[in-house]
Amino acid sequence: MAELFKAVTVDEAREMLARHLNVCGVKKQVSITETLGRRIAADVSAPEDVPGFDRSTMDGFAVLARDTFGASEGLPAYLDVEGEIFMGREAAGPIALGRIWRIPTGGMLPSGADAVVMVEHTEELDDRTIGVTRPVAPGENIVRRGEDVAAGSKVLSSGQIIRPQDMGLLAAVGVHTLEVEEPFRVTIISTGDEVVAPDQTPGPGQVRDINSYALYGLTRQCGASPVLAGVVRDDFTALKEAMEEAIASSEMVLLSGGSSVGTRDVSLQVIESMGEPGVLFHGISIKPGKPTIGAVLGGKPVFGLPGHPVSAMVVFALLVEPLLRAGRYPSSDVERRLEFPLRARINRNIRSAAGRDDYIRITLKELAGELIAEPVLGKSGLISTMVKAGGLAHIPTGMEGVEAGEYVWVKPF
């Protein structure tokens, strides 16, 4: 069965998946505080101007700018104090020629005023007269009504992921509840007749379930909701039952384990028995992570991740993380660059076979203002190598490795 599939590149794998994915997240109306990291279900427009009035950005005096033209230290413009503006209140009247109002930072300008003179550029002659020692231009030291957000303008777009500043903007425009997509539910199934739960004592030939917990952490880190389905035996019926429940109750399924041919075949058979399009690829031209199954069932992604924990985590970073964080794979050059965003000098020669992408566990150091990537050696079956590592360096296909001193791109973790 495995022979039907030829290893695909990461880009090919993403394209095949993207073509068949059709995941509808559950939508829900929530308050601003619950929106962090969620995708907005519909465009948000500002119901009103922010700020709703011309506002001072300095402690000083609201003026008609033309009253200050020509003012200097030597020849101040003397203006009469009309009154004082208090925070959160209107001025008692409009501004008039030759008059000024005391105003605090954030205060509302009196009607007609078009600038604010900083207190530092004034001298107080007496309670009622202020000398302005420097001219201001119209608009200086103020924020105009609607300058931050104009009423009716689109402030956030459907599908956008909400960041802290977006929450601030929602508050600013008074959109205090909105519809967002609930986090994807991701069911994590470990397979393998040798695998036991962490609270059990392994018998001879048995090991504890590492992948479920590493994948649980990765899924949570992406803002999604992991569900641990536990360990399922390498048996068609048992695995199919678990898979059916997983597909019915979640938006994504991560199968892991089974690096042996026999075990992988069970996963393949189960997925193939569950509908269209089923398995899209079996094998990616990367190291570690080659023996990966990519499938779509009912529009939902299903990944058969390698049993080796390092391999499983690398494949997660490349194929699962973008879907959980953004609902899609990177589509622009800058998004692709930001997947491996750090530029570091590798401090050891790394050989790589042509025709595949290598992902090297590294630790990061700093030398003369530059980042240095030092490879962590060790087999991809060893979780301890990921614990020692601080990131993954990408050695792209086409290169036959990198020499010590060359630059590589790194995804830190």
Added chain:
Amino acid sequence: MAELFKAVTVDEAREMLARHLNVCGVKKQVSITETLGRRIAADVSAPEDVPGFDRSTMDGFAVLARDTFGASEGLPAYLDVEGEIFMGREAAGPIALGRIWRIPTGGMLPSGADAVVMVEHTEELDDRTIGVTRPVAPGENIVRRGEDVAAGSKVLSSGQIIRPQDMGLLAAVGVHTLEVEEPFRVTIISTGDEVVAPDQTPGPGQVRDINSYALYGLTRQCGASPVLAGVVRDDFTALKEAMEEAIASSEMVLLSGGSSVGTRDVSLQVIESMGEPGVLFHGISIKPGKPTIGAVLGGKPVFGLPGHPVSAMVVFALLVEPLLRAGRYPSSDVERRLEFPLRARINRNIRSAAGRDDYIRITLKELAGELIAEPVLGKSGLISTMVKAGGLAHIPTGMEGVEAGEYVWVKPF
């Protein structure tokens, strides 16, 4: 009052705070699934070897390596099949000279076997005889007992923040519950007589509370637990009452708002009235973010953040985020480098005053494999500029700006 303080650098501010901080997080015993992003309360040692037995990393045959020495395609080493090893079970007996056992990836080696021959390097003569066509060295294609983690070795250190791979390691060694620090509780108080909640309609001169929600999001993003205390009037008694409750019920307090001198003075007076050491600095030599108060009360950090949302978010990134994520400020060159980890070319001249650090809102693009940082223009009072931005570029003190085409370091968000 404000005149007593001279503006400090970010490094000086961090040092002053670090000297007085003494926050004891609440400790709690939790299961592995609840440990992501938490700090470990005590070192973790491995109670046993991982794996607990010599393990095959390939589908193939367990052998005595010396039985394969000299084997080749032309002259295979013919060995008798003693039996088959099943996943999660012991072999029915030890290995003997001239004998091999079928073994799947992850299988337990029979006692005495010291290598595995990949199935690809064998030919099946009949059911009972296998020709090995390539020699293996002792240790090849196996993971030794304890090679991933040796019993008794320290696997995670007190204070370390748990990542997904660390969760995998905890599962591997059978540490299924452990003591971690609970997330810091951060009380967020907005001050300002002009500020109203987002679900209220602002009257003349009033604005909605932006900072509480942006800070709520930032705090959550750091893995901490924000508590919104709402808007408090610029009044000594009201603010002191709110502060006392905040200090009693949380590990950190973020006051924000009050960019006018009068308002800032109320915050200062309240903090100074609450004990030692109180206010450590008032004013940081950065832009935006200068009018910041840094204080410690009862070992807990209290920040008086600027009222302008951009300024508040910049100060959060520099002074609050490291404490929430790591419980301390960066202490090594690499940690400091990773605060602004991306190298980008700025595409516009930026002027900066000597003697202060500037933080420029930018959007990121990609050109010829490089990141390009394009400044977002706009006043620091405008939350919309943070919404447009994709990161902050650092223009260090000492430079009087940067020219278009020069490199800057960027913190993406």
